[in-house]
Amino acid sequence: QEFFASTSIENGEDSSRSSLVVLLISMTSEKQPYKLRCAVFYCFQSYLFDNEFGKTKIIETLLPSHQPSSNNFPTTGALIIQAISSGESIQAWFGCVTLMHTLYQVDHLCEQLLRVQLTLVTEEPSLSLLEHVTQLLVSTGNRRPQTRAGLLMLLGVWLENCPPAVAAFMAKDANMQYLTTHI
Template sequence: MLELTSIPDDIVAETVHTIGDIIRGNDEHQKFFGSFVNIVGGLQVPLLFNMLYIMVADKKQSFRLRISILYCLQCYLYKNDIGKSMIVQTLLPQTENANNEYTLGHLLTIGYLSKDIVASWCSGIALSHLIADSQQYKEAILKVVLAIDRSHTGVKTLMEISMDLLQNCSCSFHTRVAVLIFLCTWLSNCSLAVQTLLTIENSISYLISQIGSESTADDRELLIQSVCSFTIGLCFIFNNNQISLYSSEALERLINKRIGIDLFQEKLEVLSKSEFYIEALQKPQLKLSDPSDMILDYEFAHLYESLKSSISNMLTRQYINATARTLIVPISTNIYEQKISTMMTHYNNLIRQRVEETNMDNEKEKQWIQEHDMDKKNALALEQQIQKIKDENPIFNK
């Protein structure tokens, strides 16, 4: 059907979209879809490969069809460990013979690095769905390396290239958003991915600089700043503290110093008020009519919704704890020991005073009891004397 030019694009796009709805979350349908092949030039080519090729490389196809293919791919990957594993394997370093073959992984990376904003955005979103909810695949693609020149002598990891794309001034807004979505998905619930990002030179300083940029009226730049805040937040809450320079505590201090906790929280919240976010959170179906609509998708919106509060709460708690420590921890160890000694002396004196007061109270109580007993004896003796006088003088008995 994809090869038939006589069928209107809208019908093909709607059909692909419907196929996505049918296979989403259905093991049998996903397995059948993944095994389906087309005969192209006498060769059997997987349908998935044909569809991915159209999405990332065929600019002649309509935007709606390319987006429908992305949605269908998302549905294929949804809760499909077998399908995910198959594609992840094509991303990992291959044998020499396999390097000469185009694979699904090749197509995704070609699209990810493309200057065509539709290809780059779709590929970034597809990569995020490939590793979503799987720590295993997130850790696996840390090994992905790509050649950075034609000689293939220089290579960089996929995460390093992602940071390069972010910092490339010529990259479009849509590409930057897709890269950030991919990174956020990668970092969430994966401390090893966070550790790797923290070791990449200028990664944190770049994100901090974006968040701390002057206020702008451009809604899209505000959204970029907000997603950068979310990225830093994920580094904060999923930090294994193996990189001392960027441990959770160090990141909190850096945020407070370079941005300010309140401003960081404010930037983080910007995304939740965005119309793009509100619309993306409504349903998983991708219904985009124009490339300008390529911003957020449902899975990322859901990820942000589920972790935003955790970032805010943990950052606030860390800041309060750090502030409290600065109030009680002295700068000098000698001063600290001196204060401890003074406090201990004070408490010892206080305890001694309390003991002495208690002993005095006990003595007073003992003396009072003795005096009370003596008074009772005297009163009894007096009563006896009075009674004796009454007995000896009958006049008192009248």
């Protein structure tokens, strides 16, 4: 896991990309064959298995204090959020489950993730990642069961043993209405 995290792939023109970023780009590309995307998903999950250091590094790429990379390549965190927000159900599921595995059995990262702010529309104020995930869940309704399952799995792991996340989730009436209506 350490070796893999330290490897990069030369991109010509004196630049290189992290192997993790290359994996996530392959996993989140709709143009890639489904079998390849599943294989990449499995590789990424294997990287995360029992790897608190790697999980922490991925969450750090989402936090406000993270400095964007100077090579103009997306970060692992940005690719995961992009996947979660995708209109393609498989890609959204991959993104949700990848982030879920990043949080799995590392309770302090669940609280750190509450600090993530997203600006989806430049004219509107930023919203927290938790608000974004719950908005996606509520707006999905009964459609796109694969996306909905991924979002619920992510929320289940995120809210487990994280009272601040539970409080933030329960503070929104739409979330409670969704739970009582659909579940």
